[in-house]
Amino acid sequence: MEKQNEKKGIGAEMLQGVKSNVRDYMMYIALVVIMIFFTWKTNGGFIQARNIANLINQAGYVAILAIGMTLILILVHIDLSVGYVAGFCGAVAAVLMTKYNINEWLAILIVLLLGLVIGLYQGTLVTRIGVPAFVTTLAGMFIFRGLLNLTLQETGTIIVPNEGFNALSNGFIPDFPGESKVHILTMIIGVVAVILMIFSQIKARRANQKYNFKVPSAPVFAMKLIFFSAIIMIIIWVLANYHGIPWTAVIIGVVLFAYNYMLNKTRLGRYIYGIGGNAQAAELSGINVKKVTLFAFCSMSVLAALAGVLYTSRLQSATPTAGLGFEMDAIASSYIGGVAVSGGIGRVTNTIIGTLVIMSLTNGMNLMGMDISYQYIVKGIIFIIAVAFDVRTRNARK
Amino acid sequence: MDDYILEMKNITKTFPGVKALDNVNFKVRRGEIHCLVGENGAGKSTLMKVLSGVHPYGTYSGDIVYNGEVQQFKTIADSEEKGIVIIYQELALIPELSLYENIYFGHEIMKGRSIDWNETIVRAKEVLKKVRLNIDPSMKVKELGVGNQQLVEIAKALSKKVKLLILDEPTAALNEDDSQNLLKLIRELKEEGVTCIMISHKLREITAIADTITVLRDGTTVCSMDCHEREITESEIIKHMVGREMNNIYPKREKREFGEVALELKNWTVEDPAKGREILHNVSINVRKGEIVGLQGLMGAGRTELALSIFGNPYKYKLLGGEIFVNGEKKHFHNPKEAIKNGVAYVTEDRKGNGLILIQDIRYNITIANLEALTDGLAINANEEIKVANEYKERINIKAPSIKQKVRNLSGGNQQKVQLAKWMFVKPKVLILDEPTRGIDVGAKYEIYTLMNQLVEQGMSIIMISSELPEVLGMSDRLYVMSEGKITGEFLAEEATEQKVMAMAVKS
Numbered sequence: 001m002e003k004q005n006e007k008k009g010i011g012a013e014m015l016q017g018v019k020s021n022v023r024d025y026m027m028y029i030a031l032v033v034i035m036i037f038f039t040w041k042t043n044g045g046f047i048q049a050r051n052i053a054n055l056i057n058q059a060g061y062v063a064i065l066a067i068g069m070t071l072i073l074i075l076v077h078i079d080l081s082v083g084y085v086a087g088f089c090g091a092v093a094a095v096l097m098t099k100y101n102i103n104e105w106l107a108i109l110i111v112l113l114l115g116l117v118i119g120l121y122q123g124t125l126v127t128r129i130g131v132p133a134f135v136t137t138l139a140g141m142f143i144f145r146g147l148l149n150l151t152l153q154e155t156g157t158i159i160v161p162n163e164g165f166n167a168l169s170n171g172f173i174p175d176f177p178g179e180s181k182v183h184i185l186t187m188i189i190g191v192v193a194v195i196l197m198i199f200s201q202i203k204a205r206r207a208n209q210k211y212n213f214k215v216p217s218a219p220v221f222a223m224k225l226i227f228f229s230a231i232i233m234i235i236i237w238v239l240a241n242y243h244g245i246p247w248t249a250v251i252i253g254v255v256l257f258a259y260n261y262m263l264n265k266t267r268l269g270r271y272i273y274g275i276g277g278n279a280q281a282a283e284l285s286g287i288n289v290k291k292v293t294l295f296a297f298c299s300m301s302v303l304a305a306l307a308g309v310l311y312t313s314r315l316q317s318a319t320p321t322a323g324l325g326f327e328m329d330a331i332a333s334s335y336i337g338g339v340a341v342s343g344g345i346g347r348v349t350n351t352i353i354g355t356l357v358i359m360s361l362t363n364g365m366n367l368m369g370m371d372i373s374y375q376y377i378v379k380g381i382i383f384i385i386a387v388a389f390d391v392r393t394r395n396a397r398k
Numbered sequence: 399m400d401d402y403i404l405e406m407k408n409i410t411k412t413f414p415g416v417k418a419l420d421n422v423n424f425k426v427r428r429g430e431i432h433c434l435v436g437e438n439g440a441g442k443s444t445l446m447k448v449l450s451g452v453h454p455y456g457t458y459s460g461d462i463v464y465n466g467e468v469q470q471f472k473t474i475a476d477s478e479e480k481g482i483v484i485i486y487q488e489l490a491l492i493p494e495l496s497l498y499e500n501i502y503f504g505h506e507i508m509k510g511r512s513i514d515w516n517e518t519i520v521r522a523k524e525v526l527k528k529v530r531l532n533i534d535p536s537m538k539v540k541e542l543g544v545g546n547q548q549l550v551e552i553a554k555a556l557s558k559k560v561k562l563l564i565l566d567e568p569t570a571a572l573n574e575d576d577s578q579n580l581l582k583l584i585r586e587l588k589e590e591g592v593t594c595i596m597i598s599h600k601l602r603e604i605t606a607i608a609d610t611i612t613v614l615r616d617g618t619t620v621c622s623m624d625c626h627e628r629e630i631t632e633s634e635i636i637k638h639m640v641g642r643e644m645n646n647i648y649p650k651r652e653k654r655e656f657g658e659v660a661l662e663l664k665n666w667t668v669e670d671p672a673k674g675r676e677i678l679h680n681v682s683i684n685v686r687k688g689e690i691v692g693l694q695g696l697m698g699a700g701r702t703e704l705a706l707s708i709f710g711n712p713y714k715y716k717l718l719g720g721e722i723f724v725n726g727e728k729k730h731f732h733n734p735k736e737a738i739k740n741g742v743a744y745v746t747e748d749r750k751g752n753g754l755i756l757i758q759d760i761r762y763n764i765t766i767a768n769l770e771a772l773t774d775g776l777a778i779n780a781n782e783e784i785k786v787a788n789e790y791k792e793r794i795n796i797k798a799p800s801i802k803q804k805v806r807n808l809s810g811g812n813q814q815k816v817q818l819a820k821w822m823f824v825k826p827k828v829l830i831l832d833e834p835t836r837g838i839d840v841g842a843k844y845e846i847y848t849l850m851n852q853l854v855e856q857g858m859s860i861i862m863i864s865s866e867l868p869e870v871l872g873m874s875d876r877l878y879v880m881s882e883g884k885i886t887g888e889f890l891a892e893e894a895t896e897q898k899v900m901a902m903a904v905k906s
Contacts, residue, residue, distance in 0.1 A: 207780070207781065211784050211788070212800075213802060214800075261777075265776070265777040266778065267770070267773055267778060270762065270769060270778065273758065274762075274766050277756070278755045278756065280752035281753055281755055282755070283712050284709075284712060284744065284752055284753070285766045285820070286734045288735065344755070344757050
């Protein structure tokens with residue numbers, strides 16, 4: 001076997017790798033195709049630094065929602081209420097800051113706690129009373145939409161004046177003082193990120209070799225590292241030539257890192273995959289299924305609150321229409337990112353790629369000035385193609 | 399001379415990477431009972447799927463000659479039209495529908511454009527009578543026991559004018575009584591001219607019923623034996639199945655020393671709120687250190703319910719009375735986690751349903767019940783986890799390329815070993831095994847028996863629930879017999895005989 005592999009050569013090995021992970025690669029290919037298409041259609045406008053920064057800021061709230069949704073979907077539940085929970089929490093934050101003159105950071109903290117309470121309410125209904133998540137959160141859609149309207153009833157749209165708050169989805173990380181055309185701190189972060197990535201990949205490969213697991217051959221591995229490093233550095237370079245890394249990217253990065261660590265390294269993460277794979281077996285293995293599920297709903301609603309904060313910050317105002325259709329973008333991101341429809345499988349890192357696919361579509365179609373009706377149809381079609389493709393490839397592997 | 403209803407010639411079927419069938423020849427005489435045996439993965443089910451059109455014409459090579467004509471079945475409907483009906487191990491009935499709806503599901507009796515329900519009910523009653531079920535056809539399937547459901551499946555086959563009936567392990571889920579009943583029925587069908595192919599692991603049944611026995615091994619036909627020419631013994635079949643002589647089905651244990659009582663149950667009485675009645679009455683049992691205690695009884699006697707109610711009661715039965723003692727200390731487990739912490743482990747009978755996480759790999763399945771032992775600080779120690787999983791894979795001989803293999807892709811025997819590894823890693827004091835060898839092949843059975851012996855020699859206590867009488871008698875030091883939620887007998891291994899145990903098992 002070993003010998004055969006060597007003989008096949010690098011090209012064959014790469015082809016083999018692509019074939020066996022066709023699901024993952026399709027996602028990247030789709031993203032690249034979409035980006036190239038819009039760059040072409042907008043005469044390069046899509047790929048400009050300004051728009052990339054814009055895209056990241058727009059994607060912020062969807063990314064945060066999609067990360068939480070990934071957990072829920074792995075557990076074979078669903079949360080339809082996230083859009084209006086986000087809208088409601090964003091509105092509460094605005095009211096707290098304007099009407100009650102509460103400091104913006106305290107207001108954010110209060111709103112995150114509000115999210116926790118909402119999560120406890122919905123999670124308890126699902127786990128203790130046994131109301132299906134679909135029903136619980138469908139009801140939640142009504143309730144929180146009503147609460148959102150109620151919150152803004154007297155004032156209508158609230159303009160948020162707090163600069164710190166608004167910077168969350170409009171501002172960029174500061175740079176070292178001095179005159180420079182490129183954003184130095186952004187470049188440093190980029191280089192550090194690449195070094196960390198290469199270091200951790202090499203470490204993982206060494207560990208796999210130690211236990212005689214199959215690893216890609218050295219040249220293929222090196223090419224993979226160079227490819228990913230190049231992508232990171234291109235994005236960093238584009239951003240550094242503009243205003244640097246947006247605060248939204250930092251927030252997404254922190255949440256993503258925390259959730260990725262939790263899912264891959266901790267017991268809680270393993271329990272989530274276990275329950276999603278076979279809830280009864282998990283229960284009989286001594287896992288408290290209800291507690292873990294309750295946690296997922298709490299985490300979802302807290303993240304929804306955070307998404308609400310980001311959205312309000314992005315618009316610099318709270319409006320009664322905030323939250324409309326957020327859940328669809330979040331669910332679509334997760335599924336495009338490879339969460340299995342039957343549960344038990346999914347990665348938050350891939351979900352972020354799914355978010356980029358969905359938000360690149362939105363952003364690109366907006367730049368082209370496409371009618372919103374067509375935008376919905378296109379997104380729906382891409383979503384269904386992604387899931388159909390996913391189901392087919394998984395069945396084929398059986 | 400011989401009149402063959404079916405000849406499968408040089409059948410070869412490959413799946414990506416595996417040759418499941420390699421030039422298999424299989425001939426069935428008209429009107430006989432033909433048993434197909436072989437270890438798991440030998441290709442029995444694949445062969446039957448080729449025959450019934452599940453694997454359509456063109457995906458295999460070779461010829462299927464049925465009633466003298468070469469057939470090209472593309473779907474199950476094609477084969478059913480010719481009178482070939484297959485009944486799978488997992489019954490394909492719809493629990494919420496009535497018997498008559500189930501029996502004529504897919505080939506409804508029509509009057510014009512609508513279903514003729516009156517005629518359906520009348521005819522359903524007739525075919526039910528043929529399988530000796532004198533019950534109201536408007537009952538729902540879920541109201542019947544597994545044994546009767548199996549009969550309904552056969553009634554359904556009869557309603558399709560079956561000529562060649564294929565049964566895939568029909569008695570695997572049945573108790574002794576229901577099994578005998580079913581075998582009797584198969585003989586009656588034979589009298590009426592129905593040819594029957596039966597896949598089974600239960601060699602005693604096979605030798606009792608078969609006219610011809612064909613053995614498959616590793617996707618090839620090993621031999622075909624005529625049971626009327628001479629008597630075929632179980633050990634001869636086993637020899638052909640595994641390709642070696644198996645003199646000892648049950649390995650002997652060197653050391654038989656029992657310590658103090660590890661687990662004791664006193665006057666355990668339990669109600670199932672879903673059924674609204676008591677399922678266990680006044681059950682008192684105990685198991686000592688280093689002892690294997692058998693728990694024998696017919697299906698529905700309450701053995702699995704007993705095990706689950708001990709193991710933290712995950713299905714929320716109502717405990718009406720009784721006490722548990724672990725090492726002499728009184729305990730009360732609120733959930734499986736507490737039971738595990740106190741050294742009690744339960745290996746389920748339904749490994750695919752509530753035992754394993756099939757989409758995950760061997761490693762994750764082995765460690766899931768004891769991740770605490772692998773956690774330092776927040777994170778799971780991945781190196782340690784791999785080491786543990788590899789150790790168990792080696793120790794109990796799980797056959798797979800690596801511990802990263804998905805459990806779904808393993809054979810039944812290896813899946814069972816993964817389950818055992820998972821619970822051994824918990825390092826329990828008392829291990830409850832529920833049907834530990836159900837649906838696995840002879841070789842793997844032997845390995846599991848050997849492993850059980852090793853574990854008790856190291857001081858573990860094992861409670862073994864099993865429907866197979868010879869297995870319970872062969873492995874236990876002592877055994878309890880259950881019937882209708884009560885303990886009706888207790889025997890030392892030396893005193894127990896099949897007759898005595900059966901007498902207790904049917905007592906009420």
